[in-house]
Amino acid sequence: MRCLIVDDNDMARLMLSQLVTQTGLLEVIGECRDALEAHQQITRHAPDLVFLDIEMPGMSGIELLRSLPKKPLIIFTTSNKDYALEAFELNVADYLLKPVTLPRLLMAIDKAREVLQRDNSEVNNIDEDYIFIRDNGALKKVKLEDILWIEAMGDYIKIYTPGKWHIVHTTLKAVEEKIRSPRLMRIHRSYIVALDKIDSIEDGVLNIMSTPIPVAESYRSQLMKKLKLL
Structure with a gap:
């Protein structure tokens, strides 16, 4: 995993970087001394993991x-x-109290790796007709033909x-990357819908089973092309 270290204390950053290097498990791609610099680096480089100090000025x-x-x-x-x-x-992977020790750091890295592996396999495209999703530790099959719509909710769907x-x-x-189905289409930054489940469309809003779902202007033309209009 590629990691970023964020701490306003120079010595704390140095010590943590040395410990991380000792583990041989992570690649340190950068160090930041304040939140603003960290925001820029996270946006630009998309690290897998960030060691983030809580108490920083500003x-x-x-x-x-x-x-x-x-x-x-x-x-x-x-x-x-x-x-x-x-x-x-805030659903963080772990919480380390300073001074950080190597055994405790190894435990935190193991937790982070488990979370990353779980997140990367939450939705698995097994076949064109169905997917498996992780539900309370078990994998459950969901037929694509049963999907009505999918809604984004922060870090979840x-x-x-x-x-x-x-x-x-x-x-x-x-x-979108894992489920390749012509019947499913993104129509908004927060919604993917099943085209064959749409009951009506009016004034930039479509309805599926009496539930109104907004259609973003940027997707409207593409949606119209995919519908079977007489």
Whole structure:
């Protein structure tokens, strides 16, 4: 995994970088001394993992994480254990108290690798007719013909099928790349819909089973081309 180290303390960055190098498990692609620099580096280089100090001048690590539109895996590093609850509510991989020790760092890296491997396999395109999704530790089959629409919800997606829905930790972009089906189409930054399930379209909104779904202007022309218009 490619990682970025963010800490306003020069010595803390140096010590953590040396420990990370000792593990032989990660590639350090950069170091940042404040949140603004970190935001730029994360946006530009998309690291797999960020070691993020919480208490920094100007913008805290927690504020930085909340500001990122696409969030990498985060391991918080801090001298203050009082942030633990808030940190885990942000769904971070781990929370390291300074001074960081090598055994504890190895545990955190193992957690991050497990999360990354899980996220990369949350939606698996096994066949053109169905996918498997991870649900409470089990893999469950979802037939593509049953999908009504898929909605983006932050770092998750919600797959709607008749009578039920599924929450999966992935992105709409990943779904588009893994599910190749002519019946499914992106019609908004937050929605993919099943073309054959559309009941009506009016004033930039389509309806599926009485649920209104917005159609973005940038997708409207492409949608019209795919519909069978008389």
